[in-house]
Amino acid sequence: MRVTERLSSMAVHSRQLRADGRGRTDEASADNGPSCPGSLIVVSNRQPYRHEYEDEPDPAQMSDPADRDGDPPAGTDGGTQTGTQRSITVDEPTGGLTAGLDPVVQATDGTWIAWGDGDADFAVTDDRNCVAVPPDEEAYTLRRLDLSEEAVDSYYYGFSNRVLWPLCHGFPDLIEDRTDDFEWYRTVNEQFADAVSEHADDDSVIWLQDYHFALAPRMIRESVPDSATVAHFWHIPWPTPETFQHCPAGGHILEGLLGNDLLGFHIDRYVDQFLQCVNRFLPSATVDFAHRTVRYDGRTTRVVATPMGVDAESYDRDARSTDPDRLSALFEEYGIPENTKIGLGLDRLDYSKGIPERLAALERFFERNPDWRGEFTFIQKATPSRTEIETYERYGEQVRNEVQRINRRFETADWQPIVYTEDVLPHEDICALYRHADVMVVSPLIDGMNLVAQEYVAASVDGDSALLLSDRTGAHERLGSHALTIDPTDTDGVAAQLEHALSLSAYERQWRMNTLRQRVFDGDIESWMETQFDWIRRIHDGSRTTESQSERNSDSREPTPPA
Ligand code: GDG
Numbered sequence: 001m002r003v004t005e006r007l008s009s010m011a012v013h014s015r016q017l018r019a020d021g022r023g024r025t026d027e028a029s030a031d032n033g034p035s036c037p038g039s040l041i042v043v044s045n046r047q048p049y050r051h052e053y054e055d056e057p058d059p060a061q062m063s064d065p066a067d068r069d070g071d072p073p074a075g076t077d078g079g080t081q082t083g084t085q086r087s088i089t090v091d092e093p094t095g096g097l098t099a100g101l102d103p104v105v106q107a108t109d110g111t112w113i114a115w116g117d118g119d120a121d122f123a124v125t126d127d128r129n130c131v132a133v134p135p136d137e138e139a140y141t142l143r144r145l146d147l148s149e150e151a152v153d154s155y156y157y158g159f160s161n162r163v164l165w166p167l168c169h170g171f172p173d174l175i176e177d178r179t180d181d182f183e184w185y186r187t188v189n190e191q192f193a194d195a196v197s198e199h200a201d202d203d204s205v206i207w208l209q210d211y212h213f214a215l216a217p218r219m220i221r222e223s224v225p226d227s228a229t230v231a232h233f234w235h236i237p238w239p240t241p242e243t244f245q246h247c248p249a250g251g252h253i254l255e256g257l258l259g260n261d262l263l264g265f266h267i268d269r270y271v272d273q274f275l276q277c278v279n280r281f282l283p284s285a286t287v288d289f290a291h292r293t294v295r296y297d298g299r300t301t302r303v304v305a306t307p308m309g310v311d312a313e314s315y316d317r318d319a320r321s322t323d324p325d326r327l328s329a330l331f332e333e334y335g336i337p338e339n340t341k342i343g344l345g346l347d348r349l350d351y352s353k354g355i356p357e358r359l360a361a362l363e364r365f366f367e368r369n370p371d372w373r374g375e376f377t378f379i380q381k382a383t384p385s386r387t388e389i390e391t392y393e394r395y396g397e398q399v400r401n402e403v404q405r406i407n408r409r410f411e412t413a414d415w416q417p418i419v420y421t422e423d424v425l426p427h428e429d430i431c432a433l434y435r436h437a438d439v440m441v442v443s444p445l446i447d448g449m450n451l452v453a454q455e456y457v458a459a460s461v462d463g464d465s466a467l468l469l470s471d472r473t474g475a476h477e478r479l480g481s482h483a484l485t486i487d488p489t490d491t492d493g494v495a496a497q498l499e500h501a502l503s504l505s506a507y508e509r510q511w512r513m514n515t516l517r518q519r520v521f522d523g524d525i526e527s528w529m530e531t532q533f534d535w536i537r538r539i540h541d542g543s544r545t546t547e548s549q550s551e552r553n554s555d556s557r558e559p560t561p562p563a
Contacts, residue, residue: 033103033104033107033526034104034526034529034532034533035104035107035108035533036104036108036110036536037205037533037540037541038203038204038205038228038540039109039110039111039203039205040104040105040108040110040111040204041110041112041113041196041199041200041204041205041206041207042105042111042112042207042209043113043196043206043209043213043216044097044098044112044113044114044208044209044210044212045114045115045156045160045212045213046114047114047115047116047118047121047142048092048093048098048102048105048112048114048133048142049090049091049092049131049133049134049135050090050091050116050118050121051088051089051090051119051120051123051124052088052090052118053088053119053120053123054086054088054089055084055085055086056084056086057083057084057085058083058084058085088120088123088124090135096310096451097209097235097308097525099311100311100526100529102134104529105140106134106137106140107139108140109139109140110140110141111140111141111143111199112133112141112142112143113145113192113195113199114142114143114144114145115145115156116129116144116145116146116147117147121144122144125144128143128198129143129145130143131144141199143195143199145188145191147188147191150184151187151188153388154178154180154181154184155184155185155187155212157386158181158185159181159184160185160212161389162175162177162178162181162389163175163182163247164211164214164236164247164253165236167239167243167244167246167247168211168236168237168239169236169237169239169445169446170237170239170240170243170446172243172246174351174391175246175248182248182249186215186252188212189213189214189215189219189256190215190216190219192213192216193216193220194223196216196220196223196224197220197223197224200220200223200225200228201225202225202228203227203228204224204225204228205228205229205231205536205540206220206230206231207231207232207532207536208220208230208231208232208233209232209233209235210233210234210235210236211235211236214253214256214257215252215253215256216256216259217232217256217257217258217259218255218256218257218258218259219256219259220259221259221299222259226543227543229261229536229539229540229543230261230262231260231262231263231264231532231535231536231539232257232260232262232263232264233263233264233265233306233308233532234257234263234264234270234448235266235308235448235449236448237270237273237446237474238270238274238277239273239277240273240276240277241273241281244273244281245281250277250281251281254277254278254281254282254285255296255297257274257301258282258285258294258296258297258299258301259299259301261299261300261302262301262302262303262539263301263302263303263304264532265303265304265305265448266305266306266307266308266448266449266474267305267449267474267477268305268477270448270474271292271303271304271305274303275289275292275294275303278294284297292304302535302539306535307449307475307478307523307528308449308451308525308528309454309520309524309525309526309527309528310451310454310455310458310520310525311458311524311526312454312457312458312517312520312525313458313524315434315455315458315459316458316461318427318428318431318459319432319435319460319461320461322428322431322432322435322436323428323432326428326432327432327433327436330429330432330433334379334421335419336377336419337374337377337414337415340374340375340376340377340415341372341375341376341438341439341502342376342377342378342379342433342436342437342438342439343376343377343379343440343441343498344379344381344434344437344439344441344456345358345378345379345380345381345382345440345441345442346380346381346430346433346440346452347382347383347444347452348383348384349382349383349384349385349395349399350385350386350392351391351392351395351445352445353443353444353445354443354444354445354470354489355380355399356398356399357443357445357488357489357491358441358488358494359380359399359403359406359418360402360491361441361443361491361495361498362406362418364492364494364495365495365498365499366406366409366410368499369499372502373412373415374415376417377415377416377417377418378417378418378419379418379419379433379437380403380418380420380421381421381423381425381430382396382399382420382421383424384396384422399420403418406418430455434455434456434459434460435459435460437465438465438502439465439466439467439468439498439501439502440453440456440466440468441468441486442467442468442469442470442473442475443468443470443486443488443494444470444472444488445470445472445488445489446472446473447470447472447473447474447475448474449473449474449475450474450475451475453467453469453475453483454475454478457516457517457519458517458520458521460516460517463509463513463514463517464506464510464513465509465513466483466484466504466509466512466513467483467484467512468484468497468498468501469484469485469486470485470486470488471485471486471487472487478519478520479516479519479520482511482513482515482516483512483516484497484500484501485497
């Protein structure tokens with residue numbers, strides 16, 4: 001069982017919620033972490049807990065086979081082969097959104113609806129596909145959806161990741177519009193919407209996560225009580241109308257999303273581009289750009305920008321408790337000579353992350369700076385992702401080939417310029433690398449937010465490192481003024497910023513990093529959730545007031561806008 005990271009309590013930040021959706025108020029909120037109004041139902045593709053079978057040596061058999069009674073011990077499902085027994089283990093949330101939301105759903109005794117992708121998931125659920133989690137505390141209900149292989153291939157690897165992902169990241173040429181993918185996307189969205197309506201009541205707050213559920217909000221809106229609130233956070237960019245026009249079924253996507261009462265993006269630009277798309281492609285909708293609302297089909301959707309943060313306190317804490325022996329072991333394993341300066345890149349192997357461009361800049365850096373050969377090592381940790389999709393497979397090959405080529409060009413008997421690993425590293429190792437790296441290069445061609453940049457800052461507890469950050473990430477809005485800004489496609493420019501980072505005075509590194517740390521702590525994940533819930537609260541309370549008024553007046557429902 002993996003260790004669960006929990007949100008620790010943080011000081012409450014002042015907040016400003018403005019009518020135009022651009023900021024937060026200084027109104028005090030709850031002092032004990034984020035709290036959601038109503039009863040919370042979270043909907044996400046990935047689940048917070050996954051049950052898996054694990055084969056272990058059977059101690060009974062190994063010690064005295066004659067003792068066996070043929071029945072599997074409690075908590076196991078019997079042996080799979082001689083000398084082994086099968087038990088069920090649980091993976092728990094270890095980072096990001098799931099770890100952040102888990103304690104909130106626990107506190108509200110809520111429900112979480114997600115795809116059950118663990119091989120033992122349905123061995124532990126009841127006849128409604130529900131299981132109480134966390135395993136020992138049973139604080140809330142996890143409702144799992146059992147998706148067929150065909151459904152996953154079309155809904156997840158198809159419309160979600162072959163259409164919406166490239167579209168929203170501005171790569172329309174990479175869209176693969178395969179037959180049936182959209183229909184499966186609709187079917188799976190319907191399955192999620194049906195599950196929501198089984199759990200929803202008139203005080204429910206339904207909070208959907210990400211681009212896997214563009215159609216579900218309207219379906220949910222039509223099946224849950226009017227007083228329930230439907231909210232959605234879109235974690236990836238929203239494209240310009242020029243790009244969005246390439247979206248197959250684009251009208252359905254917009255209509256689906258306008259089933260939400262609240263729709264959140266990371267930054268203002270994505271909000272504006274969404275409103276422009278609605279204005280252009282859904283003529284019957286009324287867009288109020290100043291107040292960031294859309295009136296469509298008798299309802300109002302408020303669109304807000306709330307940049308997501310990380311659990312800064314836990315990255316800070318875990319970086320401080322880094323075990324020096326563990327770091328030395330890691331460096332030995334990677335063959336990194338002692339006392340070289342370290343650069344770090346950490347990304348999913350995704351064409352949006354700008355890894356080949358980063359490698360080209362590293363090559364340019366070593367060309368221009370022969371003195372740094374043998375003195376600077378770049379660790380590139382890349383996590384393979386969506387390898388079922390050929391574009392990703394090819395991208396991985398391209399990255400691996402480039403690393404090999406650059407290493408051959410510059411390597412010496414005891415040094416490699418780039419240490420490349422695709423291993424999934426434990427959280428402690430990630431924190432140790434973050435803390436130890438002298439410079440981190442975050443160079444996406446486009447990225448909704450980018451959590452890695454913020455994690456690096458939170459873990460840079462010694463304050464003596466530097467962040468190179470692409471101006472095409474959402475995170476650049478928060479960190480751009482004190483990071484070293486890069487245009488990821490400008491090979492010379494990135495190489496020059498790397499030289500600059502390695503030659504910064506200790507004083508400049510400290511003041512830059514300390515300011516970045518302030519920003520990351522001020523806008524951490526807890527603060528993000530509080531802001532989301534403040535918006536939801538305004539809408540939820542407004543709709544409940546209006547509901548009782550409309551019951552009295554038998555009038556049609558008009559949502560009350562937040563102040
Ligand atoms: C999407 C949007 C937006 C990576 N390798 C390991 C590991 N990781 C963790 C990192 C980080 C996460 O994965 C990656 O998060 P990012 O934000 O960088 O990127 P996406 O996965 O593309 O996320 C993005 C995000 O959603 C949230 O809204 O910021 O823009 O694309 O947390 O630490 N963690 C561990 N071992 C690894 O090997 N433990």
